Amino acid sequence: MTRLRAAVVGGGIIGTAVARHLAREHGADVTLLEKEDRLAAHQTGHNSGVVHAGLYYEPGSLKATLCRRGVGLLQDFVAQHDIAYDECGKVVVALDDVQAGRLGPLHERAVANGVPGVRLVEGDELREIEPGVAGVRAIHSPRTAIVDFPAVTEALGAELVEAGGAVRLGHEVRSISVRGGGVRVGTTTKGGPGGSEDGGEFALVVACGGLQSDRLAALLGERRDPRIVPFYGDYFVLPREQRPVVRGMVYPVPDPRYPFLGVHVTPRVDGVLTLGPNAFLSLGRESYERGRPVARDVRDVVGYPGFWRFAARNVPAAVRETRTALSSGQFLREAVRYVPGLDVSRAVRGTRGVRAQAMAGDGRLVDDFVITGTDRVVVVRNAPSPGATSALAIAEHIAAEAMRRRSGR
Structure with missing residues (x-):
């Protein structure tokens, strides 16, 4: 059987996770296209490294579902690769009675999302958990963690290459067009002549452009909203x-x-x-x-x-x-x-x-994750926090949806 030829645009943690998943779990021939000279150059490499447990998100939303799934997948992945991961915990602290009144609904949402060990604590117990913290009441999430997301991304990229995929750094996507049975991707290389196209043709393209996601969508003729x-x-x-x-x-x-x-x-x-x-x-x-x-x-x-x-x-x-x-x-x-x-x-x-x-x-x-697409092109339009936490689960979700659409052709 012919291997699916796929391209993933964007070498942040989500794009790299998607590329790795397609190669390892679906046997695809995957090319990851990243315009910078390294992976994790933008949002992935400029965040606080928090592995979110799922406190804030609307129950039943993609954020809530993929966050909880993503945490478990991430824990397994970092254990396999000996990447530092610290469940140091988190307190959401109310400084006065007005703020304290907002904690009840937030706690209910966290419980509905299956956040492990989450509970409300009063001032005295808060001081036992965090002696240096001021506050009259708090939510304690003992399993919220921190990790090095760029290190995770590099390890995902290494697994992609081990699975036979390719990582093309310094390749900026300038055009994406559906032609007949395939999708043509045009790229320019840093230092190369403007407008040169060397991306190739693929059966499936997944755009994980982060800060440029609406512009990538526009290349396909989609509306730029959400902007x-x-x-x-x-x-x-x-x-x-x-x-x-x-x-x-x-x-x-x-x-x-x-x-x-x-x-x-x-x-x-x-x-x-x-x-x-x-x-x-x-x-x-x-x-x-x-x-x-x-x-x-x-x-x-x-x-x-x-x-x-x-x-x-x-x-x-x-x-x-x-x-x-x-x-x-x-x-x-x-x-x-x-x-x-x-x-x-x-x-x-x-x-x-x-x-x-x-x-x-x-x-x-736009609060929730937004992922649009067809059987040939998938665009991640919005993947804010907890996008990094959820990356491995987002990759599963995108691949499953893409394969479902392709099988229904």
């Missing part, structure tokens, strides 16, 4: 001697008035503490340095009516995030509210992340 609107998140890093101040992660209670979570305290597997991220409109989809606007990306945002509708009804959130974006002191004080013993005098700026936030034309943020 990607990038939001950056800054992190501060504390010296390693600050690591013992907390045992695990410390998160604020989500405020339903605001679309983003707020600054939290997260240890990393390398032994340092990170503070952040905030969330503020980025002037470039891949601008990880301050003051690096990208004209095309700015035009895409300001010319999109959905962004202005979002902005009009989120003025309080914008004010809150502006404070942390403009003032390092305000940013750090947000963390100290929850962990008063933190010494932030030696905090330094860490890696900036850029979140690929899908936004609808009416200004709504």
